[in-house]
Amino acid sequence: MAWQPCVPEHGGLRMTCTFWRCLFNAGSPIFTFVAFLGGLSAATAMVVVETVALSIMVCNDLLMPLILKRRADGDRPAVRI
Numbered sequence: 001m002a003w004q005p006c007v008p009e010h011g012g013l014r015m016t017c018t019f020w021r022c023l024f025n026a027g028s029p030i031f032t033f034v035a036f037l038g039g040l041s042a043a044t045a046m047v048v049v050e051t052v053a054l055s056i057m058v059c060n061d062l063l064m065p066l067i068l069k070r071r072a073d074g075d076r077p078a079v080r081i
Contacts, residue, residue: 023032 019035023035
């Protein structure tokens with residue numbers, strides 16, 4: 001599935017793989033691997049940042065209003081965080 005963008009289309013290679021093809025055809029598998037590792041690192045960092053942002057949004061928009069409402073109603077003792 002990850003190799004699918006590199007499948008030839010209309011008699012030629014898609015533009016998304018031009019960078020990989022240049023590195024690989026230059027006879028440098030080490031540079032190709034380093035470029036792949038850099039892309040993998042960037043994708044992992046994006047997932048981490050989005051997870052942290054989502055958890056902050058859930059806390060601010062769902063949990064805190066419930067906690068503050070419960071405290072304002074006086075039904076139960078205040079929640080200590």
